[in-house]
Amino acid sequence: MAADASLVVREPLPSWKKPDWQKLWLGTQRFEWNSLAIVPAGDMPPGFTLEIAVSLAQTGAMHLGVPIRVADATNVPLAQLKQFVRELEVVRTAGDRIVLALGTVSSSATTVTLAHSVDKALLCVPLEVSRVRDAKRTLGEIGAKHFIGSAVFHV
Numbered sequence: 001m002a003a004d005a006s007l008v009v010r011e012p013l014p015s016w017k018k019p020d021w022q023k024l025w026l027g028t029q030r031f032e033w034n035s036l037a038i039v040p041a042g043d044m045p046p047g048f049t050l051e052i053a054v055s056l057a058q059t060g061a062m063h064l065g066v067p068i069r070v071a072d073a074t075n076v077p078l079a080q081l082k083q084f085v086r087e088l089e090v091v092r093t094a095g096d097r098i099v100l101a102l103g104t105v106s107s108s109a110t111t112v113t114l115a116h117s118v119d120k121a122l123l124c125v126p127l128e129v130s131r132v133r134d135a136k137r138t139l140g141e142i143g144a145k146h147f148i149g150s151a152v153f154h155v
Contacts, residue, residue: 014058036100105138127154
């Protein structure tokens with residue numbers, strides 16, 4: 001009996017090899033920034049904006065050939081806000097790029113301040129239509145001028 005050679009096991013592609021992530025990264029490159037905040041438009045699963053930040057940073061590192069830092073700022077408490085912003089400024093002053101994962105404006109008191117502390121922001125919108133109100137609230141609290149655009153994600 002011959003072995004079945006038709007079975008092929010494929011590992012999922014790393015994010016930086018996926019065309020959608022490459023297009024999103026290239027879209028961010030139309031703007032000048034060293035620090036980019038990933039801002040959820042509404043409630044997302046825990047760690048979702050961090051996953052987006054990591055995938056985007058990996059894609060950018062592959063494209064630019066230099067490391068891009070990632071910071072989890074989803075739960076920065078008020079007591080640590082000043083220190084976090086100072087450390088962020090050190091990274092930016094050194095010329096390093098950093099992608100910041102933020103929490104929602106409704107669940108984190110520091111999200112708006114952190115979004116104002118970076119060069120640009122990307123609004124991450126869940127595919128569900130009911131989240132339009134959350135997206136408008138986020139844009140209103142942070143200010144549309146801080147955003148380079150938005151990306152829609154299946155949650």
